[in-house]
Amino acid sequence: MxxxxxxxxALSDPGYVGAALRDLGWQVDELVVVPEDRHHAPDVEPSFPDxxxxxxxxxxxxxxxxGVDDARIGRWLAPELRWLADAVAGGGAVFGICxxxxxxARALGGTVTRSPSPEIGWVGVESDRPDLVPSGPWFQWHFDRFTVPPGAVELARNAAAPQxxxxxxxxxxxFHPEVTPAGIRRWVAGGGAAQARGLGLRPADLVADADRLAADARRRTETLVSAYLNEIFAC
Incomplete structure (x- = not known):
């Protein structure tokens, strides 16, 4: 598979999700859309494979x-939305993260807007299916929220957004089931420290919490990936 x-x-990687897939025998390829040297000018024109x-x-x-950075992102967001919609329409499977x-959600008819309650840090969720989506805590780093697309079933939520x-x-x-302590360090160093401080958070605490919770976070991700493959992907 x-x-x-x-x-x-370039600051993000498949982390625990990629590791869980590989442990289950999957081949995991990676596509970087915006290279490091274009981080502040992300209007690139990548080619999405079949x-x-x-x-x-x-x-x-x-x-x-x-949802609101279309002009800044430019040439790749609309093609990616079509790519995802076409994949689902053709019976394919997508595991979307943050x-x-x-x-x-947007590709399938939902919406994405700014959230009145941005989330950074480790947060629990109210899950209707904790066997499929454990209640956490999960690492969050988002300023937007989506509406569940037509025909979808909401599985988890909290006061800030559908989850x-x-x-x-x-x-x-x-949330971010994939992120590792190393990944959180990259996000903090790559501009996230100012965002965290803007919400009254100490970047050093985010890193320390990631180290402390790493083993449990990886186990929750393994549960999520395995349950997704066995129940939703396999249907």
């Missing part, structure tokens, strides 16, 4: 908005 993880920026060449698409998070979940939904063979989650 073959998965493509779409890393929208989705039928992969059993699973995993669009990851991004430092941009899937920006990826928002993009999938998980399923539609067909696809799953979208607002």
């Amino acid at each position: 073959r998965a493509l993880c779409v890393c929208h920026d 989705s039928a060449a992969y059993d699973l698409l995993v669009p990851l998070g991004a430092p941009w908005s899937a 920006f990826g979940a928002q993009a999938l 998980a939904y399923r539609i067909g063979r696809s799953l979208g989650v607002q």
Whole structure:
């Protein structure tokens, strides 16, 4: 089985999700949309491969908005939305994470808007299916929220936003099951420290919490990935 993880920026990687897939025997390929030298000018023109060449698409998070940064992102967001919609319409499977979940929701008729309650840090969710989507805590870093697309089933939520939904063979989650302590350090160093301080958070605490919670976070991600593959992907 073959998965493509779409890393929208060079600071992100498949982390625990990629590791869980590899542990289950999957081949995991990676596509970086915006290279490091274009981080502050992300209007690039990548080429998205034929989705039928992969059993699973995993669009990851991004430092941009899937709902209000269209002009800044420019040439790649609309093609990605069509790519995701076409994959689902063709019976394919998508596991969208944060920006990826928002993009999938928008591609399928939902909306993405600024959230009145941005979230950074470790947050619990109210899950209707804790066997499928554990209640956390999950790491969050988002300023937007999505509406669940038509035909989807909301699986988890909190006071800030919907947190998980399923539609067909696809799953979208607002939180970051993939992120490792090293990934959080990259986000903090890559401009996230100012965002965290803007919400009254200490960047050093985010890193310390990531180290402290790493083993449990990885186990929750393994549970999520395995349950998704066994129940939603396999349907």
